[in-house]
Every structure is written in C-alpha cells, then in structure tokens.
Amino acid sequence: MFERLLEAARKLEDASLLPDAPELLLPSVPGEFALDDIRSLAIEVLDKSDTTVVLSAIYVALRSNKLGIQLNDDGADNIALEDIALQIGHMMVPVCSGAAFDKDSTDYASLSLNGFLGLHILRLLLTPTSRGGLVIPTRILLSVIAFTNSDDPWASSSCAELARSFLSDYFQNISPPQAAKPVPFPFSRSTRDVGVERKLSEKRPKTEQERFITEDVLTGFLRPLFAKSRPTAVTVSGRPAAFPEPASRYSQGDGFGGADDIAITKPWKYTQRYAVTVFEWAVENADTDLLQEQWPLYTPILLTLLDEPQPISLKLRALSIFRNFWRLCPEGLLSRIGLVDVFEQAVFPTVLNLPSLTPEDESCDLLAAAYPALFDMAGLEASDSALAENEDVKTESTNDRKTSDKRDLHSSGFSEAQRKLLDKLVREGIMVGYHHAKHHIRLVDFFCQTLRRLDIVPMISEVLVDPFGTQYPPILLSATRLLQAVLQTCWPRIPHYCNEIIKIAMLSWLNIEDEDSFPPHKPTKAELKQQLTRTVEILSAVMAAAKLDMSDRVHPLVAQDPQLRSLFTSREAK
Known part of the structure; x- marks a missing residue:
C-alpha cells in the first residue's frame, strides 16, 4: 500500500525537512488507510538503511488527513497505536557501531535524523494533553531520554528540545501513583520491563517521575548495563566496600577477549552509549529527598563512570554529572555513609593528567572540570571560568569582591576533612602540576587562576x-x-x-x-x-x-x- 510513498521517501535528499514541509511527500500518500496499515509499515523495516525511509513515510502518513480515525479517539485501534509507538521507539534508539573508538563506524547523522523523526511521530501519537493519565512504556521513554543532551553526536539541539519538552509534558500530566490507577490507555504497566516493580524502600516516591527514575531507569535499565564493570570500591548495594580488592583485568573485560569482550562488559561505553545520557537525566531530575532515599542506586554507576579514563569526552561528562549529584545530595550524607573518600579517590587522579602523556588541550579541559569538582567537595564555590577569556578590569574587580564575600561567609565552616583536601589540592595537585608542566603556558595560566582563592607567593x-x-x-x-x-x-x-x-x-x-x-x-x-x-x-x-x-x-x-x-x-x- 505504501510502496509509492516509500519510494518517494528514498529519493528525498534531506528528511529533516519533513517536520516543517510534509507536503514534499503528501502526493505519494495512499487515498485512505487505517492504523493497522501503519503498523504493518512500521514492522517491515528490512535493515538499518531503511529506518529513515520508514520513519519519513510514517510521519507524512500520520500528518495527512487520510487516516481513518482521529489520533485522540478511544476505540479498537488502541492496540495498533501501541504497537506503532513501540516500534518507533525501537527504531529511534541510538545504538552505536563498533567496539573501539578509533574504529567507530557509526553513522551519527542517520541516528540524529531517526531520532528527530521519531520524536515528531511520538508527539503525534502520544500527545499527553489529549491523553491524561496514560502510562507510556519504559522502552519508549528511554528512547526519548537518549536524545535529551545536544552534546551527544546523535542528538541535535532540536532533538534535545523536542525530547525534553515531551518528557516534561508527560510527567506533568501523568497521574501520581498514590491516586486512583489511571485508565490503561493505550498502554498498561504490564508492558514495562520484568522486575522493575521491586520495592526499593519503605517510603515510596511521591511522583510518577520519581518512581520511573528509581524503578525503571536506575534499577531496570542501568543496573544490568553497569553490573559487570562496577568498581571494587563499592558493593553491589552502592555502599563502601569494607575490604576493596584491586580489580582483575580479566573481570573488567580487558582479557583475552579483546575489544569484543570489553564491549560486552561495558555496553554503556560502546554500543549503548546513550545509557550515560539516561543516567545524566536521572541525576538532573532528582532532588534532595530522592537522593536521600535512593542514593545506593546512583553511586555504583557514578563511580564506574568516574573510574573510566578514556575517552576524554566521557571523563568530562562523568565529572559534570558528579558535580550535579554532589550539589543535590543532602548535606553530610556522603560523609555519614563513608563515600566522600571514595569519590575523592575517583576524582583526584584527573588533576594529574598533564603533558606530555596527556596533550595540552585535553589536559586543560580535564583540569578545568576536575578542580571545580574537588573544590565543591572541599566546601568552596569554585569558578567554572578558569580557562575563559579575560574580562575587563572593572567587571573582574566586582566579581572578585563577590567571590571574596562568599569565601569569607564559608571560611569558618570547613571540616577537618575539607581542610585536608584543600591542602592536598595545593600540594599534590596544583604545585605538582605547575612544576611538572611549567613550560605549558596555558596550564600555568590555569593554575594561577585556580590559586586566586588560596595563599601562594613563590x-x-x-x-x-x-x-x-x-x-x-x-x-x-x-x-x-x-x-x-x-x-x-x-x-x-x-x-x-x-x-x-x-x-x-x-x-x-x-x-x-x-x-x-x-x-x-x-x-x-x-x-x-x-x-x-x-x-x-x-x-x-x-x-x-x-x-x-x-x-x-x-x-x-x-x-x-x-x-x-x-x-x-x-x-x-x-
């Protein structure tokens, strides 16, 4: 039925034009069709090369006025609507190719385009404002979350905006779990992954978003992906290990299996890199109360990311996520459970990524991310603009006074552990870095700007x-x-x-x-x-x-x- 539409979609040079100009393919849409026909079209993807073509065809068909029903009607077509949405979510998942970064053959442009089209289709199928109380399957929500960060090579800024808007609308309109159970249209909780209904604590989350984060994202999706690469510094439950042992190179996928073995034990680093984006979203959308109750679900994943030295982009991402996590954590929580030292040991080695083993550009980026994180742990409000261009004198003078005022307000509240960390930052971090890389002018500039908050003269x-x-x-x-x-x-x-x-x-x-x-x-x-x-x-x-x-x-x-x-x-x- 849709052969002509598919052929026209294959000839379209830029499918990204579709959301703004669907009339490009409208002449090829059949005279009239039902949702069952769309479902048949969605499940007939022959290979990855057909994905964009099929998504383009589905989008144009849904945008046309030739569909036999209105998308916001209740009726017998709900099952077909559910199947279509699930298939769209499957097609738009940004799965990467290759098990080595230097041999990455992923077509990121296609992944970005598929996500862009998929998000528009889901918007048409699952408009939250017209379907109050619906429960969207986890698999679809995870596919949407995968596109929430425009820094990912598979997610453009328009993708990220669409994804965040979709999620915001959905969680604002979904009924809270304490209320009467919503009508299971078009989806029911039975479609969620097996085992995600496990009770994590006596106190249940208050909102559907919190329930989704703890049960579906952290427990159901992320924990299995990170299970084989968990650092030995923490237990499976996320608590500090009493007697941590050095990790075996074979248990971490670095044995005789080679690249394939690593890809199996660390799928979040290779084929399923969007898992890092999903975790980042789970941190950004948490609050102090949620972390107070569910911190054991976060810490093993966060420490795994911080312990990963390569690639640099992943390390920078991990440090950024850690800073958000640290700021959201209740004051004193990580100290009470004994994880402050564990996080310090995970973050501090980053400041020793110096030339010549580390290129100067990469070193500047890593240090600019690591020192603010360590200053946060030490109780100082670190400036994130250490490598930014110099501002005019008047503005800088004003900023200096504001920073000084903040520093004075907090100066009397340092704990002994924070004082030791500050001392370590100067002696084993900044001074070691300066003497090791004093011939690299940009790093010296960085150290000077970083030390503006500490006493140093020589x-x-x-x-x-x-x-x-x-x-x-x-x-x-x-x-x-x-x-x-x-x-x-x-x-x-x-x-x-x-x-x-x-x-x-x-x-x-x-x-x-x-x-x-x-x-x-x-x-x-x-x-x-x-x-x-x-x-x-x-x-x-x-x-x-x-x-x-x-x-x-x-x-x-x-x-x-x-x-x-x-x-x-x-x-x-x-």
Whole structure:
C-alpha cells in the first residue's frame, strides 16, 4: 500500500525537512488507510538503511488527513497505536557501531535524523494533553531520554528540545501513583520491563517521575548495563566496600577477549552509549529527598563512570554529572555513609593528567572540570571560568569582591576533612602540576587562576618576573590578579612578604616597559600596568593598616630607575 510513498521517501535528499514541509511527500500518500496499515509499515523495516525511509513515510502518513480515525479517539485501534509507538521507539534508539573508538563506524547523522523523526511521530501519537493519565512504556521513554543532551553526536539541539519538552509534558500530566490507577490507555504497566516493580524502600516516591527514575531507569535499565564493570570500591548495594580488592583485568573485560569482550562488559561505553545520557537525566531530575532515599542506586554507576579514563569526552561528562549529584545530595550524607573518600579517590587522579602523556588541550579541559569538582567537595564555590577569556578590569574587580564575600561567609565552616583536601589540592595537585608542566603556558595560566582563592607567593613570583612572560600577556594578568587575591585574603601575613611583593611588581613592570613588540590582543600593556599599580595600592593599604611605612623601601628604587615612578605614584600620593 505504501510502496509509492516509500519510494518517494528514498529519493528525498534531506528528511529533516519533513517536520516543517510534509507536503514534499503528501502526493505519494495512499487515498485512505487505517492504523493497522501503519503498523504493518512500521514492522517491515528490512535493515538499518531503511529506518529513515520508514520513519519519513510514517510521519507524512500520520500528518495527512487520510487516516481513518482521529489520533485522540478511544476505540479498537488502541492496540495498533501501541504497537506503532513501540516500534518507533525501537527504531529511534541510538545504538552505536563498533567496539573501539578509533574504529567507530557509526553513522551519527542517520541516528540524529531517526531520532528527530521519531520524536515528531511520538508527539503525534502520544500527545499527553489529549491523553491524561496514560502510562507510556519504559522502552519508549528511554528512547526519548537518549536524545535529551545536544552534546551527544546523535542528538541535535532540536532533538534535545523536542525530547525534553515531551518528557516534561508527560510527567506533568501523568497521574501520581498514590491516586486512583489511571485508565490503561493505550498502554498498561504490564508492558514495562520484568522486575522493575521491586520495592526499593519503605517510603515510596511521591511522583510518577520519581518512581520511573528509581524503578525503571536506575534499577531496570542501568543496573544490568553497569553490573559487570562496577568498581571494587563499592558493593553491589552502592555502599563502601569494607575490604576493596584491586580489580582483575580479566573481570573488567580487558582479557583475552579483546575489544569484543570489553564491549560486552561495558555496553554503556560502546554500543549503548546513550545509557550515560539516561543516567545524566536521572541525576538532573532528582532532588534532595530522592537522593536521600535512593542514593545506593546512583553511586555504583557514578563511580564506574568516574573510574573510566578514556575517552576524554566521557571523563568530562562523568565529572559534570558528579558535580550535579554532589550539589543535590543532602548535606553530610556522603560523609555519614563513608563515600566522600571514595569519590575523592575517583576524582583526584584527573588533576594529574598533564603533558606530555596527556596533550595540552585535553589536559586543560580535564583540569578545568576536575578542580571545580574537588573544590565543591572541599566546601568552596569554585569558578567554572578558569580557562575563559579575560574580562575587563572593572567587571573582574566586582566579581572578585563577590567571590571574596562568599569565601569569607564559608571560611569558618570547613571540616577537618575539607581542610585536608584543600591542602592536598595545593600540594599534590596544583604545585605538582605547575612544576611538572611549567613550560605549558596555558596550564600555568590555569593554575594561577585556580590559586586566586588560596595563599601562594613563590609561584606568582616566578611567573611575573619571567622576562618572557610578555610574550603571552594573559598569564601576567592572571598572575597579577592572583597576587591581588593573596593580598586581600592573607593580609595579616603580608608585612612579612612586603619586600618580595615590591620586587615582584617592580620587575614585572620593567619587563612590560622594556617590551617593544607587545602582542596586540588583550590584555594590553596599559591594562597590565594598571593592574600592577592596583596591586601596589593594595599592598600600601595593608602596610598602612599594620602601621608600617613603605617609603623607605620605595624611594631608593624610584631614584635608581625613574621608570618605576608611575608604578609607585599612587602610593606616594597617600
């Protein structure tokens, strides 16, 4: 019946035009047909190459006015409607090809297009506003969730918007489980995966979305996928292992089975990568109460993702998910159950991904994701813009004051464990990273910006007095602002460093003045000099508060080199 429509769909160059222009294929739609005919069309996909063609044909057929019934009517066609929706959900699942990332043969453009068409079809079939109380099968909802993150190569921004809108409408209109059982049209709970009705705790979730997350997503779908790759630091129940043992390389799929063995034990990393997106959605849509009750369902999966070193994109994704999870967790929960150290051991090694073993670009990305996560664990509100472009001086100054205010409000509430983590971050993280990769200018810039919230002077001196620092002005700006943060935060100890700070500002000023071929991009020479002048002003204010005079230290320097007069002019005016 639909042979002509399928042939026209095969000739269509860009099926993504269909949602906006279905008239391209409308002339090929049969005169009249029933849902049974659509169901027959949906189940006759010969191979993956036919998927887009069939989806295009189904979409156009449903959009036409030639269907024998209205899609929002009740009646004998409900079973056919259910079968069609289930088949659409199956066709749009973004299953990837290949078991190795360097040999990935996945056609992501086709997966994205199939998802785009599938989401539009499901919107036509399952409009929540016209079917209040329906229960959509888990398999369909999982297919929709797979497209909620536009960063995935199979999900465009339009796909993500459609998917999130569909889920939001559905869970807003579905009846809560405490109320009367909704009429099973067109689906019933019997279509859900076997075993997902297991009772997880005495206190049941209050909403259908919470029930779906805990039972269908975390227990029914994700737990089996991650079961064979669970880290030994936690038990099956998600609690800290009393006597963790080193994981066997064979048990993790790294034995003689090769790539095929790894793909079997870690399907979430290879063929079913959308499982990470599903877990990410389950974290984003949780709340504090849900995590208080159901945290054991989250922790094994999250630790598995954090322990996976490759690919870099997966590592970055895992760190982002962890930060969301950490922020949503009730305060003190992970400490009470003994998982803080486990998460710290999973995250901290990321800060040692440094050149030359790790390319500089990848290292910058990993460090920019790992340090904020560790600062969250240490009780500091980390800035996520450590590698962003420098902003203008006025805006940065305002932001500095706001950040300083927040830091002061929380400074008295650090636990002993958080203080130890901060110390570890400086000694074993930032300082080790700096000394190991000091020749990589972008990383040095990052370390300076990261250390603006901590007390550090020797590294600042080395950066600012470097005569070649003017070849990359952003690093001088970062180091200068870091020095200002030290002056403002650690002012009681600054008088002991006065001579050293004057020396730093003086040598950096002279290096800038003597540079003839200053790079044209920001920050400019004038901006750098302005920041150094501001640094001297802050130092002068600190010394005045300590009832100490800088004149005896400054006048001999100005007399020796008149170029320094502008640096110390504002101080002398005071």
